[in-house]
Amino acid sequence: MSHRAIRGISAISVLHEIQAAVLSDEADLSTILLKLRFLASRLGSEPLEDWVKYETSGYPPEVDVPEYRIVGVTYRGTWSGPFGRMIQDAPIPPHLIEQFAGESWTSYKVRESIAGVEQLAKSETLGINASNLILLLQGNLYPGWACNSVSGRISPVAMKEIKQAVRSRVLELTIELEKQVPEAAAVTLTKPIPQEAASEAAVTQIFNQTILGNVTHITATDGAQITLSITAGDIGSMRTALIKAGLPEEAAKEFTEIVAAEPPKAIDNPLGSKALAWIKKNGPKAASGAWKIGSEVLTDVLTEAAMKFAGLKP
Incomplete structure (x- = not known):
């Protein structure tokens, strides 16, 4: 291959290559995801890189699978x-x-x-x-x-359906990247873009919205990430999300039932009187270390959970 041909290939936007492959009936998902992992590394998004890694290599037992992989x-x-x-x-x-x-x-x-998954589908x-x-x-x-x-x-x-879910999410991701992080479309094999904190945060936010769907990440003071995956109006998903966040099962059940009985009506006033009273009563348990969730993020987690349950936040 000539140097001119190599330069021609490297000048093609990786993001546009991915989009073209997703829209093609011939391209396999493994190849598409490898290109997406390269793009993710250039954009500095570790969550996106991890997702692509798990999709291409498989999800280990200690990692939660996305909702679309639960059948x-x-x-x-x-x-x-x-x-x-x-x-x-x-x-x-x-x-x-x-x-x-x-x-x-x-x-x-x-x-x-x-x-x-592609083999199992056959x-x-x-x-x-x-x-x-x-x-x-x-x-x-x-x-x-x-x-x-x-x-x-x-x-x-x-x-x-898993194959289709991954394919459609990759396309939606690249479309949103092109809209909200225009510099992403300038990445080629030989041309990275300067990594800025704002761009990395934007890419991760787009990833959370398009790939994981209704997922919120909350960062504790020690840097730990708490993930909330809650479907609006779904009591089971809220209770499960709170248990994963560190609340005891009975506490998660109690708070979920309270929010279901008096759902938030506005983002600026998300918690009702009973919910606030419950937090005041149980906050010391988190502060004492009796619960796995820290007191410094307890209110934030419960507020986010209530808003997602009420459909006030995606």
Whole structure:
């Protein structure tokens, strides 16, 4: 290849290369994500780099997967009863699975790399190891009957939806970068842009909005990041987010119920009297170290959570 050709390739905007690849039916996601990781490194956004790394290499057990990688699982089971009677390959309602085994069994976290997801999407059937469910369901669904086997299945369509979710988020991300951080479109293989704190913050904010969706990050005084992922009006997502933020389960449940009963009506007055009284009563527990969340961010976290629950913040 001539030097002129090399210069021509390096002069092409990496962001525009990504957009063209996303809109092409032939380009694979792994290649697109590698280009996006290069762009992220040039823009100085570690959260974006980490997301691309996990998508291309897989999510380790200690890292939470994005919401679009959590898919439903259906179960069927076989039981044997008195006098040789059998119930074979019968569907098990998800509600009963959650009641006797927990919600984690009906929501599977797909940790495979995007290349692995693409391969799984080509399968006709996808199964998971559900052998432990036999013990958890034994004697609960059909009293007096023995649970012999349980099988869990995931629809291959769910894998295709993950692919589409990643593809659409990459396109939306690059569109927003082009609008809000114009210098991002000037990055080429040989031409970086000067990294400024304002630009890095803008890129990370765009990443949070377009890739993670309804996610808010709060920084504690020690630099620790607290992430809130809450869907408006969803009590379960708020309770889960508060538990992850460091509140005990019972405390998260109490505060969620209070906010659900008196939801915020305006951003400048997000907490009702009962919520404020609850914070005043329980603040010392956080200050004493009894809770995993620090007192210096407790009010900020609870305020943000209440506003996101009420739909006052994205």
